[in-house]
Amino acid sequence: MGAATETFYSVIRRQGITRRSFHKFCSLTATSLGLGPLAASRIANALETKPRTPVIWMHGLECTCCSESFIRSAHPLVKDAVLSMISLDYDDTIMAAAGHQAEEILEETRAKYKGQYILAVEGNPPLNEGGMFCIDGGKPFVEKLKLMAEDAMAIIAWGACASWGCVQAAKPNPTQATPIDKVITNKPIIKVPGCPPIAEVMTGVVTFITTFGKLPELDRQGRPKMFYSQRIHDKCYRRPHFDAGQFVEEWDDEAARKGHCLYKMGCKGPTTYNACSTVRWNGGVSFPIQSGHGCIGCSEDGFWDKGSFYDRLTTIKQFGIERNADEVGMVAAGTVGAAVAAHAAVTAVKRLAGKRDDTKQDH
Amino acid sequence: MMDAVARPAEAEPNLAAIAADAAGEHAVGRPTVYVYEAPVRICHWVNALAIVVLMITGYLIGTPLPSVEGEASASFVMGYIRFTHFAAGQVLAVFFLARIFWAFVGNHHSRQIFYIPVHRKQFWKEVLHEIRWYAFLEREPKMYVGHNPLAQTAMFTGFTLFVAFMIVTGFALYSEGEGIDSWQYRLFGWVFSIWPNSQDVHTYHHLGMWALVMFVTVHVYAAIREDIMSRQSIISSMVSGERQFRE
Numbered sequence: 001m002g003a004a005t006e007t008f009y010s011v012i013r014r015q016g017i018t019r020r021s022f023h024k025f026c027s028l029t030a031t032s033l034g035l036g037p038l039a040a041s042r043i044a045n046a047l048e049t050k051p052r053t054p055v056i057w058m059h060g061l062e063c064t065c066c067s068e069s070f071i072r073s074a075h076p077l078v079k080d081a082v083l084s085m086i087s088l089d090y091d092d093t094i095m096a097a098a099g100h101q102a103e104e105i106l107e108e109t110r111a112k113y114k115g116q117y118i119l120a121v122e123g124n125p126p127l128n129e130g131g132m133f134c135i136d137g138g139k140p141f142v143e144k145l146k147l148m149a150e151d152a153m154a155i156i157a158w159g160a161c162a163s164w165g166c167v168q169a170a171k172p173n174p175t176q177a178t179p180i181d182k183v184i185t186n187k188p189i190i191k192v193p194g195c196p197p198i199a200e201v202m203t204g205v206v207t208f209i210t211t212f213g214k215l216p217e218l219d220r221q222g223r224p225k226m227f228y229s230q231r232i233h234d235k236c237y238r239r240p241h242f243d244a245g246q247f248v249e250e251w252d253d254e255a256a257r258k259g260h261c262l263y264k265m266g267c268k269g270p271t272t273y274n275a276c277s278t279v280r281w282n283g284g285v286s287f288p289i290q291s292g293h294g295c296i297g298c299s300e301d302g303f304w305d306k307g308s309f310y311d312r313l314t315t316i317k318q319f320g321i322e323r324n325a326d327e328v329g330m331v332a333a334g335t336v337g338a339a340v341a342a343h344a345a346v347t348a349v350k351r352l353a354g355k356r357d358d359t360k361q362d363h
Numbered sequence: 364m365m366d367a368v369a370r371p372a373e374a375e376p377n378l379a380a381i382a383a384d385a386a387g388e389h390a391v392g393r394p395t396v397y398v399y400e401a402p403v404r405i406c407h408w409v410n411a412l413a414i415v416v417l418m419i420t421g422y423l424i425g426t427p428l429p430s431v432e433g434e435a436s437a438s439f440v441m442g443y444i445r446f447t448h449f450a451a452g453q454v455l456a457v458f459f460l461a462r463i464f465w466a467f468v469g470n471h472h473s474r475q476i477f478y479i480p481v482h483r484k485q486f487w488k489e490v491l492h493e494i495r496w497y498a499f500l501e502r503e504p505k506m507y508v509g510h511n512p513l514a515q516t517a518m519f520t521g522f523t524l525f526v527a528f529m530i531v532t533g534f535a536l537y538s539e540g541e542g543i544d545s546w547q548y549r550l551f552g553w554v555f556s557i558w559p560n561s562q563d564v565h566t567y568h569h570l571g572m573w574a575l576v577m578f579v580t581v582h583v584y585a586a587i588r589e590d591i592m593s594r595q596s597i598i599s600s601m602v603s604g605e606r607q608f609r610e
Contacts, residue, residue: 164559219543220543220552220553220555220556221555221559225543229542229543230542231539234540240435240436241435242441243435243439243441243442243445244431244435244436244437244438244439244440244441244442245427245428245430245431245438245439245440245441245442245444246430246431246432246435246438247427247430249429249430255430260430263427264427268562270539271560271561271562271565297560297562300559300560300561300562301559301560302560303560303562306560306562306563312425312426313425313426313566313569314562314563314565314566316566316570324566325425325566325569325570325573326422326425326426326569326573328570328573329569329570329572329573329574329576330573332573332574332577333573333576333577333580336577336580336581337580340580340581340584343497343584343588344584344588346499347499347588347592350499351592
């Protein structure tokens with residue numbers, strides 16, 4: 001997928017821009033930025049020599065929905081991201097090379113761009129049985145991951161799998177599928193959760209890293225703040241119906257037709273951090289809530305294990321039977337109430353009996 | 364809850380009257396001890412009201428009222444419920460902090476609900492005695508000026524710890540709406556390091572509410588019962604601040 005040494009300049013030339021135009025662009029940029037007379041040639045030099053950031057894209061236990069999402073990016077178009085901005089040197093799902101040829105690229109990148117390449121990981125490694133549940137190139141995926149992570153500049157954890165574990169890590173997680181940040185602990189990791197993440201969020205993250213040469217600002221959970229600092233709920237276009245108290249009570253009721261809030265139908269918008277309600281999907285066409293279905297919280301930790309997608313209150317499995325907080329609480333509070341009532345009754349009886357005794361003694 | 368202390372040595376002067384009582388003499392007038400200072404009483408009733416409001420509104424946030432008809436711009440039901448919940452929550456937080464402050468400057472009774480003297484053997488003995496009293500195995504209750512040891516244990520875990528938990532998780536959840544640059548998130552965002560999915564925090568906050576429902580049930584019952592059974596004022600003490608011992 002493109003020579004590993006390709007620079008921005010060669011890409012620019014390949015896209016039909018003349019060297020003359022290229023230098024005009026450099027001069028103009030330097031002038032408009034108010035830089036000194038030497039800046040134009042420095043910019044030109046940088047673009048001619050600075051290699052595009054090599055990206056190694058690996059696949060662990062996953063369903064490829066992240067890749068499927070990524071290749072549908074509209075802004076920027078994925079062709080621009082892959083062919084111009086980054087140098088996608090390895091992606092076993094979509095690359096032409098296969099077998100030993102493909103493995104060679106990994107070795108080559110590791111040697112040539114030590115500490116400079118981005119390791120993008122889709123899916124996660126299963127750790128049970130020595131990682132035997134995911135074999136890649138004849139070796140457990142976890143070994144390959146650790147090897148490539150050693151010399152990477154940073155790691156992008158694509159999707160809910162790499163970020164949190166997702167479905168393969170759902171209870172009881174027989175393969176012990178483990179998110180990337182629990183396996184690689186000595187490298188900066190940027191989580192881009194979602195099942196899959198929004199295409200524009202993915203290319204946006206890649207664009208940021210290649211443009212500025214550093215990771216975007218991350219939140220407490222390691223997610224880029226620019227896409228994950230707010231909940232679906234905070235920017236939901238149905239929010240006015242929530243605040244007014246207008247809810248869909250049943251699928252297909254009048255409120256559903258009118259597009260009222262899906263809170264009572266178990267929408268996870270209030271607990272889900274993602275950019276769906278602003279960036280939306282398929283080039284900004286729609287997103288689940290706009291299509292009449294609640295958010296299922298696919299970019300959140302352990303979203304498979306929080307009970308039904310259609311319940312407002314989370315199922316609590318620790319109590320044996322599946323119950324939510326209200327059911328557990330009401331049973332507990334009811335028990336306490338009954339105990340108190342019984343205690344009061346016994347107290348009253350005892351007191352009456354005691355009084356009778358006292359009266360007898362008095363006589 | 365009930366109070367008072369079987370620590371006659373540290374004794375407010377009025378305790379002498381009880382001693383006289385125990386000696387078989389009928390005291391002239393009922394002995395009273397000043398237990399709850401005004402700030403303690405104010406905090407008690409403000410917190411009680413705030414907790415009731417928080418429970419009702421909190422329940423309605425988890426299980427909203429039936430839908431409202433008409434244009435969304437015409438009503439703000441959920442908005443008002445949530446506002447009330449947040450406002451009551453902040454009131455509770457402020458008065459809880461005030462109460463902690465008073466524990467430092469108030470009398471020794473004001474400190475009781477903030478600790479359990481786990482190292483004192485006598486304390487556990489008296490806890491056992493109280494348990495036996497509630498299990499109808501003791502005929503006579505011991506009199507305490509402040510909380511009895513069992514009550515102190517219940518107050519510390521059932522009130523102080525649970526309410527602290529509710530305030531912390533409550534502010535963490537509130538910070539989600541305020542945004543990650545808010546002071547609420549800076550102070551309480553660490554909750555999401557423990558439970559990355561705020562859905563879990565919602566659930567625990569919800570369970571905490573039910574735990575407080577249980578506490579309130581027992582608290583109110585025990586206060587009324589002790590008022591009647593242990594021959595000392597309990598409920599009116601939280602109004603006047605004075606504990607009256609009846610014969």
